[in-house]
Amino acid sequence: MAAELTSIKLNPESHIILDQPLLRLPNDLARRNFKSVQRSVEREKEYVIPALKEAANASLSNTQTPDQTLAALDAMLSRMQGLKRKMQSLQEEEKRIQNQSRKRIQHLEALHKIPSLADVKYDQWSRVRLDRLLVDHMLRSGYSESAKQLAQERDIEDLVDLGVFTQCQRIVECLRQGETKEALQWCGENKAALKKSQVWKTTTLKEIGPGILIGLVQHNLEFELRLQQYIELVRSRDQTKKIEAIAHAKRYLITNQETQNKEIMRAAGMLVITPDTRAEPYKTLFSTDRWKYLSDLFIKTHHELLSLPSQPLLHIALSAGLSALKTPLCHSAYASSSSNSASTATSVCPICSTELNDLARKMPYAHHSKSYVEGDSIVLPNGRVYSKSRLLDISRQVGSVEDGKVKDPTTGEVFLESDMKKVYIL
Amino acid sequence: MDLVQKEHDRLLKRLKASHGLKNVESTIDLLQSARDTIAADPNQAAVTLAKLQNPVKSSFDSINDSLKETHGGLNKYTKSLDKLFKDRPLPSTEHDALSNQEHLINRAIAMHLLREGQFSVAATFLSEIADQKSTIQQESISRPSEKPSSLLDIDEVPSTEIRKQFASMYYILHELKEKRNLLPAIEWSREHREALAARGSNLEFELCRLQYVWLYHNKSLEPTNSPGNWEAAIEYARREFSSFGPRYLAEIQKLSGAMAFIANLRGSPYAATFNNPTAWDEVSQSFTREFCSLLGLSADSPLYIAATAGVIALPTLLKLQTIMKAKRTEWTTENELPVEIPLPPSYLFHSIFVCPVSKEQATDENPPMMMPCGHVIAEESLKRLSKGGRFKCPYCPNESHFKDARKIFL
Numbered sequence: 001m002a003a004e005l006t007s008i009k010l011n012p013e014s015h016i017i018l019d020q021p022l023l024r025l026p027n028d029l030a031r032r033n034f035k036s037v038q039r040s041v042e043r044e045k046e047y048v049i050p051a052l053k054e055a056a057n058a059s060l061s062n063t064q065t066p067d068q069t070l071a072a073l074d075a076m077l078s079r080m081q082g083l084k085r086k087m088q089s090l091q092e093e094e095k096r097i098q099n100q101s102r103k104r105i106q107h108l109e110a111l112h113k114i115p116s117l118a119d120v121k122y123d124q125w126s127r128v129r130l131d132r133l134l135v136d137h138m139l140r141s142g143y144s145e146s147a148k149q150l151a152q153e154r155d156i157e158d159l160v161d162l163g164v165f166t167q168c169q170r171i172v173e174c175l176r177q178g179e180t181k182e183a184l185q186w187c188g189e190n191k192a193a194l195k196k197s198q199v200w201k202t203t204t205l206k207e208i209g210p211g212i213l214i215g216l217v218q219h220n221l222e223f224e225l226r227l228q229q230y231i232e233l234v235r236s237r238d239q240t241k242k243i244e245a246i247a248h249a250k251r252y253l254i255t256n257q258e259t260q261n262k263e264i265m266r267a268a269g270m271l272v273i274t275p276d277t278r279a280e281p282y283k284t285l286f287s288t289d290r291w292k293y294l295s296d297l298f299i300k301t302h303h304e305l306l307s308l309p310s311q312p313l314l315h316i317a318l319s320a321g322l323s324a325l326k327t328p329l330c331h332s333a334y335a336s337s338s339s340n341s342a343s344t345a346t347s348v349c350p351i352c353s354t355e356l357n358d359l360a361r362k363m364p365y366a367h368h369s370k371s372y373v374e375g376d377s378i379v380l381p382n383g384r385v386y387s388k389s390r391l392l393d394i395s396r397q398v399g400s401v402e403d404g405k406v407k408d409p410t411t412g413e414v415f416l417e418s419d420m421k422k423v424y425i426l
Numbered sequence: 427m428d429l430v431q432k433e434h435d436r437l438l439k440r441l442k443a444s445h446g447l448k449n450v451e452s453t454i455d456l457l458q459s460a461r462d463t464i465a466a467d468p469n470q471a472a473v474t475l476a477k478l479q480n481p482v483k484s485s486f487d488s489i490n491d492s493l494k495e496t497h498g499g500l501n502k503y504t505k506s507l508d509k510l511f512k513d514r515p516l517p518s519t520e521h522d523a524l525s526n527q528e529h530l531i532n533r534a535i536a537m538h539l540l541r542e543g544q545f546s547v548a549a550t551f552l553s554e555i556a557d558q559k560s561t562i563q564q565e566s567i568s569r570p571s572e573k574p575s576s577l578l579d580i581d582e583v584p585s586t587e588i589r590k591q592f593a594s595m596y597y598i599l600h601e602l603k604e605k606r607n608l609l610p611a612i613e614w615s616r617e618h619r620e621a622l623a624a625r626g627s628n629l630e631f632e633l634c635r636l637q638y639v640w641l642y643h644n645k646s647l648e649p650t651n652s653p654g655n656w657e658a659a660i661e662y663a664r665r666e667f668s669s670f671g672p673r674y675l676a677e678i679q680k681l682s683g684a685m686a687f688i689a690n691l692r693g694s695p696y697a698a699t700f701n702n703p704t705a706w707d708e709v710s711q712s713f714t715r716e717f718c719s720l721l722g723l724s725a726d727s728p729l730y731i732a733a734t735a736g737v738i739a740l741p742t743l744l745k746l747q748t749i750m751k752a753k754r755t756e757w758t759t760e761n762e763l764p765v766e767i768p769l770p771p772s773y774l775f776h777s778i779f780v781c782p783v784s785k786e787q788a789t790d791e792n793p794p795m796m797m798p799c800g801h802v803i804a805e806e807s808l809k810r811l812s813k814g815g816r817f818k819c820p821y822c823p824n825e826s827h828f829k830d831a832r833k834i835f836l
Contacts, residue, residue: 007768013427014741017514023430023507031500037446038493045486048453052482056475066468069475073461080454087447098438105431112427117738117770126734133733134535138551141528142558146551150539153547309516314531314733315524316516320743321736324767328789329776329836337835338777348719349775350728355537359530367763368787372778373836379796383834385777397626409626410835423834424800426782426821 008118012111018133018313019108025161026101028306030094032193037090044083048076103158132159137314139165142172168302175295178232178288180225183298187222193305194222221301223260226252227267228294231285234270242271319363326351326365335410337384338373371425378420384408385423392417433506437499444496449489456481514744538729540592541718543599548589588721595717602710608637611713621720629716631674634666636709638681639700642688656688731773739767762787777836783807783820788836795831799824802834 055072058064064072107128114121131154138147144166151157174182187194230253233245253264266281273279275286284290303310329336330351339349351360374387386409395406407414460478464471524531532555539548598614601607615622615630622629641659667678680696687694691701702708715725724731746765779788781804788794788804796802801821803811811817812828819826 006771006774008770011741013510014514015737016427017516017740017744018737020511020514020516024511027500027504027507031504034493034496034500038497041446041486041489041493045490049483049486052475052478056472056479059471059475066464066471069464069468069471070461073457073464077454077457077461080450080457084447084450084454087450091447094441098434098441101434102438105427105434109427109431118772126737127730129737130730130733134538137531137535141532143551143554146547146554149550150544150547153544311525316740317733317736318531318729319524319736320739321732321734323763324735324739324769325732325773325775327776327778328787332790334790334835336776339775347715347775348722348724350724350726350731352775353724353728354722355534356728356732359524359527359534364761364763365787367766368778368780369766369785370778371780371782372774374777379834383796383832385834385836394626397628412624422800423796423802424821425779425794425802 008116010111010114010117010119010122012108012114015111016108018129018317021308021313022104022108022132022159023101024307025164026097026104029164030097030101033090033094033097035192037087040083040086044079047079051076100158107159128154128156128159131156133312133314133317135160135162137312139169140312142169144169164306168299171302172295172298175291175298178291180229180294183294184222184225186298186302187225190305194301220256220260221297223253223256223263224294224297227263228290230267231270231290235275235286237274245271318359322351322356322360322363324366325349326360326363327368328365330357330365331361337386337410340410373425377423377425379423380406380408380413380415380421381419382408382411382413382415384410385425388420391420427510429506430503430510433499433503437503440495440499444492446489446492446496449485449492453482453485456485514741534729537588537723538727540589541723541727543592543596545589545593545596591717591721595714598717599710599714602713603706606640606706608633608640608709611709612637614717615713618720622716625716625719627712627716628674629712631670631677632709632712634670635677635681636705638662638667639705642684642700656685660685735769735773738769742767779804779836781807783811793833794836796834797824798826798830805833 051072055064055069059069110121111125114125116122131150135147135151135156138144138150139160139162144162147160147165148162151160151162171182171186174180226248230245230248233241233248249264249267253260253267257264266285270282270285273282273286277283277286300310302308309316327349329339330349336349336352339347339352350356373385374390376388377385378388378391379385391406391409394409395401401407401414404417405414406417406420456478460474463474532551536548536552536555539545539551594614598610601610612630612633615633619630638659641662642656663678663682667674667681670678680699684691684694684696684700687696691697711725718725742765743763779794779802780786781788781792781794783803784807786792786804786806792804792806794802795805795808797808797819799819799822801819801824803820808828808831811820814828816825816827818824
């Protein structure tokens with residue numbers, strides 16, 4: 001029926017729920033890296049082999065001067081040199097990623113050698129994990145410098161993803177400042193992967209119905225960025241810019257007509273509306289808040305693509321932990337006899353400690369099916385419950401208490417030893 | 427996990443053995459030597475180029491072969507990861523109760539960094555928070571419709587006072603652990619003598635005792651060659667111990683008694699006190715605890731304990747989430763988790779009272795009440811049983827009146 005009250009059992013396999021991105025992310029990066037090797041090899045192959053054939057045919061039929069043949073060979077050579085350079089740098093990257101993966105696997109493996117949660121090695125391991133979670137949180141919140149410094153000081157740079165998040169953050173900064181270039185470049189680099197996730201979305205959507213389809217594919221980052229460029233052109237109210245805007249729309253927006261028709265219609269409508277309009281949806285479209293929306297959308301798309309969870313891992317750990325530790329006493333109006341800062345006999349509960357107290361206020365408290373008190377509990381005339389032996393110890397330690405008396409460590413009141421009354425807590 | 431490790435090792439081996447780059451190089455060599463031949467003798471062009479076709483093609487083929495090999499390795503490793511995490515998805519992120527409490531989390535992190543002695547990281551962190559806040563504020567000033575007041579709250583970040591406190595704590599700990607210098611700690615404990623005494627702390631005496639033992643073992647600050655620096659120890663005892671008075675008399679007597687055994691301490695009854703290898707760790711731990719307690723803080727970082735408890739709790743909570751989803755049930759007790767989460771005993775801080783009648787945990791609204799017989803039930807159960815009058819205790823033959831029950835504090 002009732003589960004055990006306490007347990008120090010460590011199950012390493014189920015303990016690594018939060019560590020999924022730790023291994024997944026480098027693997028995703030390695031796969032992407034491999035794809036770009038594959039693509040460049042394919043590209044050069046498609047160039048060199050036909051070119052070589054052509055050159056051979058040309059020189060067989062004598063339609064080509066020797067200089068032309070040499071020039072053709074030089075072109076091939078320089079492309080191959082380019083491929084070599086590219087492969088070299090990608091191979092370096094691959095090596096770096098795989099080394100990182102190896103270190104991460106070793107870090108998780110270490111958990112298997114720890115016998116229990118009470119072991120001092122677990123404490124060390126868990127501290128490293130907290131540092132990882134902190135770095136993750138800092139990176140996601142845009143505190144890159146702090147993250148870098150913490151990772152360096154704790155020597156966990158291989159266990160955190162500074163590079164990925166810093167790049168993401170840089171693009172976000174650009175978007176917040178009203179600059180789409182970097183984000184569009186990112187879209188270009190990840191075109192294939194983005195398309196894949198897009199295609200997947202539309203196929204599942206079509207099953208639901210064409211009506212919902214439009215509502216959900218709004219997530220198309222590239223379209224939204226292009227739309228923003230268009231909006232900026234329209235905003236200026238300058239006639240030449242307007243013409244430019246129309247050209248821009250033809251080139252980048254109309255191509256998405258199938259899925260984004262509604263937005264395109266609205267965009268067209270903007271041509272005859274002034275930016276200070278109060279009419280929706282144009283007001284929203286002209287609003288500078290759209291930049292915030294774009295940066296959020298970018299983060300969402302970026303994290304989805306790299307299978308990173310959308311919320312910081314620290315939040316997941318904390319919201320579970322705060323509840324698991326919280327008791328009704330943590331936010332009680334009365335000082336707790338069993339854990340308070342007024343006496344050395346007790347240690348301050350982490351939820352009661354000022355750092356977390358406000359944070360835990362709205363959390364549910366832990367469920368307990370059994371009371372948990374020390375065996376020799378007594379109650380003092382003021383209603384406070386203590387372990388008898390500990391109360392006697394404390395009173396002896398505090399020099400000012402006379403023999404035969406005890407001092408309540410929480411309230412400071414002094415009572416006769418004979419005032420202690422046995423209490424039965426079942 | 428073993429499988430993941432194995433597949434990754436295999437992948438590494440494959441990558442090492444991969445000669446894609448070598449094939450590219452050999453293709454370059456082929457092209458280069460053909461070019462050289464043709465440059466030297468243009469008449470050979472047709473033959474050379476014709477001969478070049480197949481080798482170039484085959485070296486591209488072998489590049490592709492080695493790529494295929496790598497691809498296979500990557501796939502196998504990915505599969506092993508899928509398998510490892512198959513039954514362990516990250517918890518659903520539908521409601522992130524903490525996301526709108528960012529400032530509180532940041533405050534907790536800053537405090538954690540200070541506590542751990544990461545002062546420079548903490549400083550960077552706080553200044554980055556301030557930077558971000560000021561840009562947000564600037565933006566909202568340019569748009570006067572929004573109120574910036576909620577964004578800039580001075581209480582959000584730890585005050586300079588706290589920072590100073592932790593800096594001094596780390597200075598004292600550093601002196602104590604690295605240099606075996608107890609004097610700053612002793613000085614601190616003297617300054618806070620009254621507060622420490624009220625807590626029933628022996629810190630000052632423990633520190634002085636260790637200082638005495640340290641002197642006794644001939645480790646004075648000025649290196650001396652005299653065998654046994656017990657004179658310094660005696661002098662120290664005379665000067666300092668008198669102020670401790672009767673409370674520690676027995677201890678002081680023990681410490682002085684050891685003087686007689688200076689030649690043969692190991693065989694003396696005082697060996698345990700004088701050769702305690704963990705004494706320094708114990709003292710620094712109790713110093714940290716007292717220091718933090720006087721600031722109203724727990725000795726171990728709450729953030730660390732909460733995050734660790736969270737990871738321990740996650741498997742259970744995830745299981746619950748899956749079951750609730752499968753059965754389409756909702757969580758009925760909003761204030762309380764629906765399952766019990768076993769944590770290591772050191773993670774239990776408060777006593778817990780669960781009413782044996784209603785099986786509910788006591789709260790401020792429903793406190794534990796003790797009947798004259800000493801049995802305790804929750805107030806609501808008491809009201810229900812007694813109906814405001816006389817009733818029999820559910821656990822013993824004793825009868826009592828509703829009015830006789832008393833509220834207790836755990």
